Amino acid sequence: MSKVRIGIIGTGYIGNVHGRIYTGDERAEIGALFDIVPERAEAAARKIGGKVCSSREELFDHCDAVLVCTPNKTHVEIAKDAVAHGKHVFCEKPFAIGLEAAQELLDSALSSENVFQVGHNRRYAPVYAKLKELLGEDRAHSAHIKMNRGELKNPEWTGDVNVTGGFLYETTIHLFDMMRFQFGEIEELVAYGSQHEYPELDEFSVIFKFRNGFHCTFASSSDASWIFPFERIEVFCHHRTILTQEMEHLIDSQGWDANFDTHSWAMTEKEERWGYVQEDLAFIDAIIEGKEPPVTALDGYKSVELVESVYEAIKTGKRVRFD
Ligand SMILES: NC(=O)c1ccc[n+]([C@@H]2O[C@H](COP(=O)([O-])OP(=O)(O)OC[C@H]3O[C@@H](n4cnc5c(N)ncnc54)[C@H](O)[C@@H]3O)[C@@H](O)[C@H]2O)c1
Structure with missing residues (x-):
């Protein structure tokens, strides 16, 4: 079976944590990285690999699953875009800011056949x-x-x-x-x-x-x-x-x-x-086995x-x- 190609949007602290973890999971590979500060994506690529992309669109062309690791206010727009491009999505917390935005992202996640997982890592600690x-x-x-x-x-x-x-x-x-x-x-x-x-x-x-x-x-x-x-x-x-x-x-x-x-x-x-290790493995499990992830978009909405x-x-x- 081919590896799940991971695309990381936002290669700051937590993007690097998830990226490092996936370099140790033989079911996955780092496909692509995108950061609005290109040097950050380049620095991450030197450590975890992956193609440095100059836009989100380019990143979507080189991955099956997207990790949204950007600051809070950007999650909804980026995660919705990833869903619309047919990607599995791992969205860092918070799921959204405000109920209206949370409802929009919930509707988008529920409309997708793909996995949508929210980064409430503590559940796995x-x-x-x-x-x-x-x-x-x-x-x-x-x-x-x-x-x-x-x-x-x-x-x-x-x-x-x-x-x-x-x-x-x-x-x-x-x-x-x-x-x-x-x-x-x-x-x-x-x-x-x-x-x-x-x-x-x-x-x-x-x-x-x-x-x-x-x-x-x-x-x-x-x-x-x-x-x-x-x-x-x-x-x-x-x-x-x-x-x-x-x-x-x-x-x-x-x-x-x-x-x-x-x-x-x-x-x-x-x-x-x-x-973090357990939640990242759970995301790949959900993708490969076609099952619901442990922390769903509805959990994200409720938080x-x-x-x-x-x-x-x-x-x-x-x-x-x-x-
Ligand atoms: N689950 C956890 O325990 C945990 C821990 C840390 C951070 N987080 C969450 O992860 C997110 C990122 O936090 P961080 O500490 O890694 O922040 P950070 O500042 O270290 O990294 C964020 C990166 O996103 C980039 N970025 C900003 N806007 C972007 C955009 N529109 N497109 C692409 N890249 C963009 C920035 O240039 C930066 O490199 C936050 O939402 C935070 O709440 C979760």
């Missing part, structure tokens, strides 16, 4: 896969979740709301998707937000209620420092707490006595610890819906209910 396995054997009652960042300065565009769509789109959306993955569909939320360091809302407190009765608190700050762990989920079950610390550790404490089991992935290579609902709840001061 061993720590979160383990959490899901443990929650499969015990019912979660409630949780406290945190997803912080140290700054919105690196890369520079992460602090530009016109590019990111807002802090929740840039960072917090990862664990918004994770909540659905671990705990199910959300019924309603209340949210508070404030602005301190950046010219946008940059500090959030949210309470979520789920359809199955589960509920959780969620805190997210853009300037909390990079103190470990910048992301954490603490889940409370029947005489049991399971907590995660970034993608490094999971601690599980059960019963009436002080005790705990610790699982660690601290020595696992980052690209696997963060789930955007959650972000928009939190901004809406803060703006109106009202709780938001999902029907």
Whole structure:
């Protein structure tokens, strides 16, 4: 069987991560690269191979599957174009900015026979896969979740709301998707937000209620420092707490006595610890086997819906209910 030819649009940080991973998958090859800064595509080609293209059109001629690895605001236009050219698409998070754009991209993805996968890598990270396995054997009652960042300065565009769509789109959306993955569909939320360091809302407190009765608190700050762990989920079950610390550790404490089991992935290579390797393999699996990818366009749409609902709840001061 011929190899899946990968085309990477946007050869910055994450484009190179995915490209490096595909150089190790014998079912795939790097077919083509395109970046609006040509030197970046040339530098990437020296490391991972692939034809450096001078336009998107040219790239489409040299690949079967497209990875959209450009800044947030460009995802919808590029991903729709790739779908229209009959390509399988891997779209980095966020799926879109705003509900209207998200609906457009969802419609486009659903109209295609090809694979459309969204880059919510954390679902594949061993720590979160383990959490899901443990929650499969015990019912979660409630949780406290945190997803912080140290700054919105690196890369520079992460602090530009016109590019990111807002802090929740840039960072917090990862664990918004994770909540659905671990705990199910959300019924309603209340949210508070404030602005301190950046010219946008940059500090959030949210309470979520789920359809199955589960509920959780969620805190997210853009300037909390990079103190470990910048992301954490603490889940409370029947005489049991399971907590995660970034993608490094999971601690599980059960019963009436002080005790705990610790699982660690601290020595696992980052690209696997963060789930990038697994999500890239899953994309090729879906293409070759003609099956639905683990994170679909609908999942991408729902993560955007959650972000928009939190901004809406803060703006109106009202709780938001999902029907
Ligand atoms: N899933 C994750 O964990 C994860 C991690 C990092 C970044 N991301 C997402 O990936 C995307 C890229 O982030 P990054 O950190 O790699 O950014 P980056 O700035 O390092 O790279 C982006 C690249 O895209 C290029 N570019 C910009 N507009 C373009 C266009 N219209 N056509 C072609 N190239 C264009 C830029 O020149 C740059 O080289 C963002 O949406 C970000 O949210 C996801």
